[in-house]
Amino acid sequence: MSAACRAPHSTNRSRSRSRAALLGAGAAVAALTLSACSSGGTSGGSGNTNFVTGSDGIATAGKGERQDGPKLEGETLTGKHLDVADYKGKVVVLNVWGSWCSPCRAEAPNFAKVSKDLEGKGVQFVGINTRDPQKGPALTFEKEWKISYPSLHDPMGKLMLRFPKGTMNPKFIPSTIVLDREGKIAARSQQALNEEKLRKMIDPLIAEK
Numbered sequence: 001m002s003a004a005c006r007a008p009h010s011t012n013r014s015r016s017r018s019r020a021a022l023l024g025a026g027a028a029v030a031a032l033t034l035s036a037c038s039s040g041g042t043s044g045g046s047g048n049t050n051f052v053t054g055s056d057g058i059a060t061a062g063k064g065e066r067q068d069g070p071k072l073e074g075e076t077l078t079g080k081h082l083d084v085a086d087y088k089g090k091v092v093v094l095n096v097w098g099s100w101c102s103p104c105r106a107e108a109p110n111f112a113k114v115s116k117d118l119e120g121k122g123v124q125f126v127g128i129n130t131r132d133p134q135k136g137p138a139l140t141f142e143k144e145w146k147i148s149y150p151s152l153h154d155p156m157g158k159l160m161l162r163f164p165k166g167t168m169n170p171k172f173i174p175s176t177i178v179l180d181r182e183g184k185i186a187a188r189s190q191q192a193l194n195e196e197k198l199r200k201m202i203d204p205l206i207a208e209k
Contacts, residue, residue: 057191063180069185071085074159077150091122091181092178094126095126106192112146113195116148118206122181127151128152130154138151164185174191175190
């Protein structure tokens with residue numbers, strides 16, 4: 001576990017009341033820290049999502065059983081305004097990531113490659129950069145891994161909370177959600193993706209009529 005993922009440890013040895021208060025605060029910080037470092041898993045909270053989860057951890061919903069995606073708009077890492085609704089008519093791949101996240105670094109080359117391969121094929125990638133208080137580390141991440149598509153800057157995770165109940169779990173980063181051409185949530189993964197799994201989420205939606 002990296003230093004960023006370690007739970008804080010109190011060394012306060014003053015009076016019991018002060019120590020209890022400090023330990024309580026430390027526990028809260030630890031919970032947030034562990035949440036920010038989680039990856040993998042298939043749980044997305046309660047809610048009737050109509051997802052069917054395969055053994056590969058990819059969850060899909062049939063064409064007639066999908067929920068509308070949330071309203072997602074804001075400022076990108078490069079300072080431009082982006083509204084995901086403007087991409088309606090395309091398959092939209094939403095990837096939640098952070099520069100501090102080791103699994104995000106592992107999957108980044110796959111997202112860079114597939115996004116390039118699918119240019120001009122009716123697919124738009126959009127990142128949601130979260131828990132990076134400053135844009136600098138995130139911009140460095142994008143440059144290092146040659147990420148060419150835009151990312152919304154969501155340092156407090158507010159955009160993640162807009163997803164319908166059960167479709168997005170803020171504890172799991174990276175996460176990927178794919179919207180069909182009508183803007184409905186068609187597929188979800190709450191783990192780092194290799195190229196094969198990423199294409200498995202996207203290709204059926206490209207083929208949909």
